[in-house]
Amino acid sequence: MSEELVNIEVNGIPLKARKGAMLIEITDAAGISIPRFCYHKKLSIAANCRMCLVEVERAPKPLPACATPVMEGMKVYTESPKALAAQKGTMEFLLINHPLDCPICDQGGECELQDVALGYGGDVSRFTERKRVVKDKNIGPLIATDMTRCIHCTRCVRFGDEIAGLRELGATGRGENMEIGTYVAHSVASELSGNVIDLCPVGALTAKPSRYQGRSWEYVQHAAVAPHDSIGSNIFIHTLRGKVMRVVPRENESINETWLSDRDRFSYEGIHSDDRLSKPLVDGVEVDWEIALDATVKGLKDVIVRQGADAVGFLVSPTATMEELYLAQKLAHGLGVTNIDHRLRQADFSDQATAPVFPWLGQELEELEKIKAALLIGSNVRMEQPLAGHRLRKAALAGGRVMFINPRDFEFRFPVVAKVVADPVGMVAALAGVAQAVAELKGESVPADLAGLTAGVKVSDTERTIAANLVNNAPATVLLGNLAVSHPAFAQMRALAGFVARCSGARLGYLPEAANSVGGWLAGALPHRLPGGKPAPAAGLDARAMLDSPRKAYVLIGVEPELDCWDGAAALKAMQAAEFVVSLSSYASVAGYVKVTLPVATFAETSGTYVNAEGRWQSFQGASKPLGEARPTWKVLRVLGNLCGVQGFDYISSEDVLAEVQGVGGSIQPDNSLGIGQPGWQLFQADGLLRVADVPIYAMDPLVRRARSLQSSPLAQPAEVRLHPDVAQELGVVGRDRVQVRQNGVAVDLPLVLDDSVPRGCAWIPAGLPASVVLGPAVGPVIIQ
Amino acid sequence: MSVRKSDLLSAHARAEIDQWVSRYPADKKQSAVLAALREVQHENGGYLTTELMDAVADYLDMSPIAVYEVASFYSMFELKPVGRHSIAVCTNVSCMLRGSDTVLAYIERKLGIKLGDSTPDGKFYLKKEEECLAACCGAPMMQVNHIYYEHLTAEKVDQVLDSLE
Numbered sequence: 001m002s003e004e005l006v007n008i009e010v011n012g013i014p015l016k017a018r019k020g021a022m023l024i025e026i027t028d029a030a031g032i033s034i035p036r037f038c039y040h041k042k043l044s045i046a047a048n049c050r051m052c053l054v055e056v057e058r059a060p061k062p063l064p065a066c067a068t069p070v071m072e073g074m075k076v077y078t079e080s081p082k083a084l085a086a087q088k089g090t091m092e093f094l095l096i097n098h099p100l101d102c103p104i105c106d107q108g109g110e111c112e113l114q115d116v117a118l119g120y121g122g123d124v125s126r127f128t129e130r131k132r133v134v135k136d137k138n139i140g141p142l143i144a145t146d147m148t149r150c151i152h153c154t155r156c157v158r159f160g161d162e163i164a165g166l167r168e169l170g171a172t173g174r175g176e177n178m179e180i181g182t183y184v185a186h187s188v189a190s191e192l193s194g195n196v197i198d199l200c201p202v203g204a205l206t207a208k209p210s211r212y213q214g215r216s217w218e219y220v221q222h223a224a225v226a227p228h229d230s231i232g233s234n235i236f237i238h239t240l241r242g243k244v245m246r247v248v249p250r251e252n253e254s255i256n257e258t259w260l261s262d263r264d265r266f267s268y269e270g271i272h273s274d275d276r277l278s279k280p281l282v283d284g285v286e287v288d289w290e291i292a293l294d295a296t297v298k299g300l301k302d303v304i305v306r307q308g309a310d311a312v313g314f315l316v317s318p319t320a321t322m323e324e325l326y327l328a329q330k331l332a333h334g335l336g337v338t339n340i341d342h343r344l345r346q347a348d349f350s351d352q353a354t355a356p357v358f359p360w361l362g363q364e365l366e367e368l369e370k371i372k373a374a375l376l377i378g379s380n381v382r383m384e385q386p387l388a389g390h391r392l393r394k395a396a397l398a399g400g401r402v403m404f405i406n407p408r409d410f411e412f413r414f415p416v417v418a419k420v421v422a423d424p425v426g427m428v429a430a431l432a433g434v435a436q437a438v439a440e441l442k443g444e445s446v447p448a449d450l451a452g453l454t455a456g457v458k459v460s461d462t463e464r465t466i467a468a469n470l471v472n473n474a475p476a477t478v479l480l481g482n483l484a485v486s487h488p489a490f491a492q493m494r495a496l497a498g499f500v501a502r503c504s505g506a507r508l509g510y511l512p513e514a515a516n517s518v519g520g521w522l523a524g525a526l527p528h529r530l531p532g533g534k535p536a537p538a539a540g541l542d543a544r545a546m547l548d549s550p551r552k553a554y555v556l557i558g559v560e561p562e563l564d565c566w567d568g569a570a571a572l573k574a575m576q577a578a579e580f581v582v583s584l585s586s587y588a589s590v591a592g593y594v595k596v597t598l599p600v601a602t603f604a605e606t607s608g609t610y611v612n613a614e615g616r617w618q619s620f621q622g623a624s625k626p627l628g629e630a631r632p633t634w635k636v637l638r639v640l641g642n643l644c645g646v647q648g649f650d651y652i653s654s655e656d657v658l659a660e661v662q663g664v665g666g667s668i669q670p671d672n673s674l675g676i677g678q679p680g681w682q683l684f685q686a687d688g689l690l691r692v693a694d695v696p697i698y699a700m701d702p703l704v705r706r707a708r709s710l711q712s713s714p715l716a717q718p719a720e721v722r723l724h725p726d727v728a729q730e731l732g733v734v735g736r737d738r739v740q741v742r743q744n745g746v747a748v749d750l751p752l753v754l755d756d757s758v759p760r761g762c763a764w765i766p767a768g769l770p771a772s773v774v775l776g777p778a779v780g781p782v783i784i785q
Numbered sequence: 786m787s788v789r790k791s792d793l794l795s796a797h798a799r800a801e802i803d804q805w806v807s808r809y810p811a812d813k814k815q816s817a818v819l820a821a822l823r824e825v826q827h828e829n830g831g832y833l834t835t836e837l838m839d840a841v842a843d844y845l846d847m848s849p850i851a852v853y854e855v856a857s858f859y860s861m862f863e864l865k866p867v868g869r870h871s872i873a874v875c876t877n878v879s880c881m882l883r884g885s886d887t888v889l890a891y892i893e894r895k896l897g898i899k900l901g902d903s904t905p906d907g908k909f910y911l912k913k914e915e916e917c918l919a920a921c922c923g924a925p926m927m928q929v930n931h932i933y934y935e936h937l938t939a940e941k942v943d944q945v946l947d948s949l950e
Contacts, residue, residue, distance in 0.1 A: 161848075170850035172857040183853040184835055 008074040017070040024052055024065040027078065034078050035087060035116045037094075037201045038153040039066035042258055044162055049094070049153050051116065053086035054078045062086035084120075091120040094151050096127045098202070105149065107203030110216035113151065134179050139169075140187030141709045142194055142266060144211050150180050150204040156196040163259070164190040165393055165413025180204070189714040191386040191697060194265040198248065198258070209269055209709045210246035214238075222623035223250055225610050226264035227319050227603035228704060229385040230512035231256060231365065232612030233264050237604050237623035244268050244604045244624050254366050255612070261386035262713070263697060263704055268604060270706035271627075275588045277599035278628020284592075289629065296596050297643045299580035300335065303553040309336035313546040315565070316342045316525045317558030318514035319701050320633065321608025322617070323657040325516065325523035326531060327637035327649075328557050333530075334646030338540025339551065341527055342520030344565045345482070345513065345695070347779065349542040351491035351676065357533030358521035360670040361388075361613040362477060362509025369394040373401040373473035373506070375466055377431060377497055379481020380410045383697040383715070385511050388613070401469045405430050407483055407692045408764060409757035418465045423761040424692060424779050428489050428684045431496045433459045437467035438503045449677030450499055453492060457683075467504065476506035482513050483694060486566055486778045489684035498674030508672045512613050514701065515603075519611040522665035532664035550574035556583040557633060558600070560702050562591060563768050567777040569744055584633055587702055599630035602703060606632035607654045615670040619658065689727070691743055691775065691782035692762045699768035719771030721784065722755040722764035731784055741765065742783040744776035791844040793836060798824050802844060814845045818855050821845060822862055831871065831910075832863035860915065868903035868910035870949050873928045879921035888925050888937045895946070909946070 004019040010032055017026040022045065027034050038049035047067035054065045057075035062083055065076075077083055095117060102108040134147040154171060157180065161167045168188050173179050182188070197207050219238035226233040226247075233256035238246045247268045249260035280292030287295075303311050314332045316325055325342060332340045343349075361368075368374075368391035382389040389412075396402045396414035404410075404419040405427055420430040436454045439446045446454045459467075470476045478501040484493050501508035512518050524531030527540035541549070547561070547570040554561075554575060561571035575581055575593040582596045583589060589597060600606075605626040609619040626632065634654050641649030651657050696717035698710045710716060721739055728734045739752045741763070750771065758764045767778050775782075794802070801824045805817040821841045826833050833856055842849040856862040874880075874889045889900065892911060896904050901913035920926045923935025927942075934945050 167848035167850055170848075170854045172850075172853050174858045174860075183850060183857070 006072040010076045023068045034065050043158045050090045055080045055083040087120050097132045105203040106206040112201035137181045141712045144206045144208040149202045155199040164192050187714045194262045214240040224620040225618045227515045230613040231387045239624045267704040267707045270703040271602045273706035281597040296582045311552035312337045313551040314340035314555045315559045318342045318517040322519045323634040323654045325525040326661040329524045341543035342525040347488045348490035354676045356673045358518045359510040360615045362507040371395040371400050373469045373476035375403045375478045377405045378484030384482045403466045432457045433463035435496045437464045441471045452681040470504040478506050479509045481511045495677040516610045547571050547574045553580040562773040568773040569776045600633040601626035693767035693778040695768040719769040720751040722753045722758045724758050725754045746774045790839045793840040815847050871910045873912040873915035877917035880924040883924040885925040
């Protein structure tokens with residue numbers, strides 16, 4: 001894009017500026033500092049704080065730099081007597097009602113008002129009248145308020161409107177009585193709400209969990225990478241005397257911009273959870289590392305000698321680092337074990353041989369916001385990968401056509417052009433309809449390997465609209481989300497999505513679930529492939545098969561199988577029936593099946609590398625020492641490798657491991673090869689009421705499940721049954737508070753909620769929650785009475 | 786059928802709001818918010834409730850907080866129950882110089898209430914903080930139920946207030 005430039009002069013320095021840009025953007029880029037409160041580069045311009053007043057030649061009065069467009073020949077003075085007098089005057093007015101309570105304010109030391117007041121404020125206040133006092137609001141467990149300190153910059157209000165897409169905060173009242181708040185007391189319910197803490201230039205909105213825990217100048221700042229979704233948001237971990245105190249975003253325009261999801265921001269509380277382990281356990285008794293390691297080696301070798309290596313299964317968390325995943329597979333292979341997997345929530349592995357070396361986003365994150373058409377299949381992107389949802393929201397607001405095929409009518413904060421809301425059977429049928437429509441539009445025929453799926457499909461108007469939008473808009477993308485991966489006919493959906501993308505000219509992409517889902521593929525934590533995607537000589541059992549046909553011994557790495565696997569009930573059963581289970585975990589298991597628990601470090605206590613959805617490798621160092629005797633997982637695996645007599649475990653540092661895994665996987669170019677269908681395929685079918693489960697935003701991994709504040713926030717979902725009112729009517733359960741849910745012969749009582757966003761034929765019962773673990777798979781028949 | 790918050794609005798209010806909405810571009814429905822609140826307040830005996838504001842928000846596709854902002858900004862909207870007849874005495878500079886303080890004190894004494902309160906029988910509401918009503922040439926003045934009364938004296942106030950039902 002060619003840009004017209006104009007010449008301006010700031011404080012005598014000639015500058016080139018993009019025509020139409022605001023003055024403050026140009027001075028910021030040139031490193032000329034102008035004080036400001038309401039201006040923020042990611043928000044709309046309000047020009048209401050008046051702090052950025054500067055002198056412009058031939059203008060009768062000082063002008064706000066944030067709302068003054070540059071013009072050819074403009075001469076600006078940011079530090080002239082006139083500009084300084086204006087800034088000083090504004091500062092005095094802002095301080096009239098602001099309490100001088102910096103010593104007891106949590107923002108003290110990192111406060112924009114404090115900093116600017118130092119430079120532009122007076123020494124003595126001339127204001128002797130009473131200051132106004134504003135009652136604090138309770139807006140939930142994440143954000144603390146001290147509204148008397150508010151200077152009405154409205155950044156938080158604009159954030160809700162423009163970024164979160166949900167205007168919950170507003171300015172009520174007028175003049176002296178104006179207040180920022182929600183008017184009606186309620187907790188702010190946004191997956192990005194914590195960002196207002198960073199935006200607030202004063203101490204009005206501060207982080208509740210870390211409030212009064214330490215002073216900003218005492219904290220030691222460590223660059224790190226967020227450990228939950230596959231965005232790989234850049235973060236700073238702040239520690240005080242070696243303890244993790246809080247997490248804040250680290251700006252990276254191409255990944256998380258200046259934002260951070262609440263999950264990434266507040267999950268650190270899980271590090272200090274009550275059930276955190278500081279010593280190894282054997283049979284629930286604290287022991288020394290030596291004893292625990294010996295017991296582990298003996299337990300594993302014992303099973304292998306008696307039952308063969310095939311009797312052992314390795315389940316590795318997709319939030320493990322590259323180094324950990326790589327060493328886990330190296331240890332497994334060294335022991336002769338081929339049963340290793342990190343795809344814990346996947347249901348259908350039938351096409352894994354033709355899967356890409358690593359399923360990735362299909363584009364860069366930044367490209368998502370320029371998308372003209374996007375079809376998301378099985379994705380509640382707002383909760384699954386909040387900042388990918390934010391990018392898509394930007395695309396949608398700019399006119400991009402965002403469309404969904406989902407098992408529930410999720411709420412999105414942007415216009416959705418077309419959507420199919422259907423049960424799991426209907427989802428595949430709808431995708432087949434879109435495939436057929438795309439083929440018709442392009443004058444192609446559906447390839448023979450997919451013909452079984454599209455044969456006899458009647459294309460609905462919605463499916464035709466989706467197809468037309470994908471064909472007629474570029475760039476377009478087709479994305480598979482978490483609920484597609486956990487679908488029992490994932491292979492069919494992948495093959496259909498691949499055809500839709502190829503035929504319509506869209507990019508095929510995946511929204512990987514966890515921080516290192518992509519890394520798991522590259523590092524070879526797979527039963528059918530070695531590191532770098534090379535086929536394994538003999539394929540082992542995948543994550544689901546390892547539980548369906550139980551093994552005698554399991555090695556769990558950062559996994560709580562009943563909560564983290566596709567079929568929690570099967571996982572629990574398999575673990576209970578096993579002879580030997582060793583768990584490398586930060587937490588004590590309550591389930592009782594673990595023989596040996598080896599306490600390991602959390603994300604903040606280890607060095608490591610994550611590969612995000614874009615295939616971007618990001619390494620980080622540990623921010624604090626692991627609690628007690630806990631050790632980084634990679635070190636525990638190294639010792640286990642040595643004790644088991646496996647060759648090649650003589651690493652000195654995690655960098656050595658990284659170098660090795662980079663050697664095999666670092667140069668692989670991402671390529672989402674298309675799924676290949678099977679000529680004999682019939683559309684996925686299922687009878688009766690189907691359970692459909694998502695994993696609630698704050699239940700996705702062991703760390704976030706222990707983050708206290710997040711668990712009490714409005715987005716934390718309880719275990720419950722959601723039914724369409726018509727279905728509830730048919731089942732005769734309308735008016736009941738609780739219903740009995742039977743799946744796979746097990747029954748539990750759960751609260752009932754009537755919800756017309758759930759399609760008919762489905763019962764929505766979230767997974768990853770203790771109350772629903774005894775139920776079966778994420779998608780499967782269920783009886784409700 | 787799910788219950789919508791806007792179900793609370795009467796047919797008459799809807800018709801009135803629709804008529805205002807039709808005056809603005811189709812994507813600027815929220816321009817009708819002032820008229821909508823005025824109508825809803827009128828039907829509700831002179832004040833707004835949170836439920837009614839939520840109903841207006843739902844009807845005009847606005848976020849509720851945006852409606853609360855408008856309703857709390859303008860002094861012609863009341864957010865708690867008030868007396869039937871609204872008395873607003875201007876106390877801005879022109880009226881003050883012409884003796885509005887005496888007028889206000891007289892009304893307070895006459896009705897036995899303080900500024901900002903309603904009479905216990907629910908008949909009168911003495912409105913707080915009325916800004917200049919642009920009738921300085923007739924100062925001191927007051928507005929009673931949208932009608933201006935100028936050049937006020939104790940007798941004139943008696944006459945006006947006693948004539949109300």
